Amino acid sequence: MSHPHASWEHRVKKPPVKKSRWIIAGLLAVVYIWAFSGVPLNGFKETALQVTKAIASGIFSPDWDYVYLPDGEDLLRGLLDTLAISILSTFISAVLCVPFAFWAASNMSEWGITSKTGKIILSVIRTFPEIVMAILFIKAVGPGSFAGVLALGLHSIGMLGKLFAEEIEQIDCGPTEALIATGANRIQILWYAVIPQVLPGFLSYTLYRFEINVRSATILGVIGAGGIGTPLIFALSTRNWDRVGIILLGIIIMITLIDLLSGAIRKKLV
Template structure:
């Protein structure tokens, strides 16, 4: 039984070596640009205090009859994520059809749609939150606007890709029978893309829950506001219960959202 040795073309070997060298140079340049001066003397003490607070959380802060508590903060964070995701999921649909290549006959039209979505998602949520805090004042409303606007760019891109990957057979069949544009959209396009739309929306909701906890740190409402107050006052027991509450909430939402997405797909 004879064996044949397959030689790789020199061009492919040179290409792989070039990619490896470029990636190595990129990593070296990245590490060289980090100015690391070591840990502060108080870093160990603060770390021990945070760990002690996590293992000895302030259970009384879970629910208080009056004033802010953990449950109200988590519910506020959840409401910000729900409203921000709902707003973006509705408003991004026109942008998605605008940016889809297979909807318009002219590539310039879909190109402008893709460019508009790229501009929207260029700015992080925290930058948008700072802008909206200056515009409407601190609070949950600024967080909802920040998450909603940023998610339009992200969901619009995902929705447009779902539209581009759909089967055009049903669309062409309805057009051949004399159906109008609305009938084609309702009976041929939406049934194909709606499961993907819902799956992407749930996935974005998971991300927005995490983002909503961060926006509260700068005054955009949610559990981040009491967290930054507890960190500033070095109330590590309260920091511990807040972090524990965030972990439990995010874990439960991931499990529920993952279960729903598996059922949809």
């Protein structure tokens, strides 16, 4: 300390660590000890390595014959089914969510409570898992793609409604006020001042949700709601790894293509 060349560290003190940091760190440590101590590590099957190898070799030597079968279920039909489910469900939700979005947008209602309730409803819809919704719709309309369409269509309202509402909240008030000043009625204001401003955003979000719905639609088949998931689960349970490989390849290629296409369109839109 008495050294003439005392380093700068003695003069510039580090900022003190806040007490709340220690509390947070302690809490996190407790949570992590609880979480990691409960992981069962003895659950490995002896066949794990073998099955992994089989799936890997299945992906590299896929069952090409399955791509198109003249009669019955094949890969292309399964993927087409998945695509149809996602297109239709995205359209349904994009239409149905518009009233919810105007309900939830804080600049469209005079009382804050209106927008709050709308937001809560959208949040509850969003939280309800699509796959559980599909189970319920299967009970109503029977197993098949239609149940998947309804489930995804209803579930997507939650997210699309929220995104649409945020888009509406960002609009410029100028055109609306100008139209009010010229004596336009509410429908005219909506049509000429609000819609032109929000339409590109709406379309872009719809496409984004379409990308998500394609992913969701591939797994709906797991519970019998149509799409490529059904043959995949069947192939998995019958240990037909070559078929698992071709279906996985098909899903990956389809989703990549759709992401590219939708991304390109979205870039043009906004």
